[in-house]
Amino acid sequence: VLTCRSRRGVCAKCYGRDLGRGHMVNIGEAIGVIAAQSIGEPGTQLTMRTFHIGGTASRAVEQAELVSQIGGVVAFKNMHHVENAEGIKIVMNRNAEIVTLDEQDFSKHLDGVKLGSKNISVEMSASGEIVVRDKGEIIHKAKIRERERFKVNYGAQILVNEWSALDPGTILADWDAYTIPIVAEVGGTIKYGDVEEGVTMQEKVDPVTGKSSKVIVHSTGALQLNPRVSVKGERGKTMKLPDSEIFARYSLPVGSIITVEDGDGIKAGTIVGKIPRETSKTKDITGGLPRVAELFEVRKPKEPAIISEIDGRVSFGKELKGKRRVIVTPEYGEPQEYLVPKSKHIIVHEGDYVQAGERLMEGTIVPNDILSVLGVKELAKFLVNEIQEVYRLQGVKINDKHIEVIVRQMLRRVMITASGDSKFMIGEQVEWWVFEDERDRLMAERSEFMADGGTFAEAPKPPAAEPLLLGVTKASLSTESFISAASFQETTKVLTNAAMAGKLDELKGLKENVIMGRLISAGTGISEDMAE
Structure with missing residues (x-):
């Protein structure tokens, strides 16, 4: 639904099945209304249910151990650990993983390699290959089938030895959940x-x-x-x-x-x-619904987290005015600096490798940061995931496409960053298709101009824009139709602005047609009407 390029609504091929009837969605189906109802209805049910429980706290049971379900040979990937006084391995970095490998495949590939030998070392590379070295020289490489993969928390205790064979149900690592x-x-x-x-x-x-x-x-x-x-x-x-x-x-x-x-x-x-x-802390849906509202309205969370804008290694610089300096240095290019208040907990450690979009400190990620760092696709994924998380906690299943329909409306507009020779002004917010039409028109003019022997410097310049994430209230107020916006909120302001701008409402949507008493441009019989 998010990637559909249709300008009004979504095409049936991108939307897929009508989940109410089990067949391909009909043209003219009001999928936006269905999406809003699918998200809103469980919310009303769940707020009522909290009263029926009688106020018992539904604590989220925290996972505090990793258990191998299948078994196999244990390998550590990207893990830096130290042994404590009791001889237990403690994980010292964040993106460590434990991988279980297929036992038969492992013995077939590493047959004859003496794993316990003094000079021989075996490790798992970043690409997942098993590399065997004799006195530092690579003597064997093999890609072995993975059965399971687990992310290991910083500070976890590793309860198994590397390259040992495990039975299903073995506990690999544990940590304090609280x-x-x-x-x-x-x-x-x-x-x-x-x-x-x-x-x-x-x-x-x-x-x-x-x-x-x-x-x-x-x-x-x-x-x-x-x-x-x-x-x-x-x-x-x-x-x-x-x-x-x-x-x-x-x-x-x-x-x-x-x-x-x-x-x-x-x-x-x-x-x-x-x-x-x-x-x-206790979590319930009444605590969860404000979170859903926070995401849909794109409000800044109470405790926002700083995220890394680039991939690179973490180091700490000199402190500045009560703030700690976190430096992320990429392999190529300029390092990025971030200032984190001392009272906040930094979750990365010296020498850690972080990827763009990863948190550097405790807190909630701000959706706009993800949009600017990782782009529209990752932002949409993040929003769908975060909203689903609230409902999942209550055991409610909502199909992703309903949330995607709403996120699509939130991402409808773009902000002009360079006007070029277009009719737009810098900072103006317009629908993406309006921007694309203008850009394509100028690109075509540019090609024609160059073909006629014109120079690049004199050719018409197309505009540039960046995607915008608007909260649902803001998105509703900034629709193309001023009648629809005026019927929602801030009537005088919307009508005054429309009058001053000399706006024309083409009555393309539902609300404006209902207000004017015309037939709405939706409903499953719309295709027959069009044919007539």
């Missing part, structure tokens, strides 16, 4: 920095367990303070992370709990702090 750990990558002695009781830290006692914990709090008068935990070596100098020049300092965002004492001796892999996850 907190995000801050893990030390080197051993040494703990030293607090800017952790001052009553200023940046408070001791809080849990009324149930009676345990006290040190919690980092927001301090008003201490803008320059940056609560952190450092790992010191024998001479009191801050340790450096393995194979890098970065110091082992861990910033503690507001709300995090310190799990080590000042002066404690620790080993690599020790958890020095925990950040509570937001997800353990």
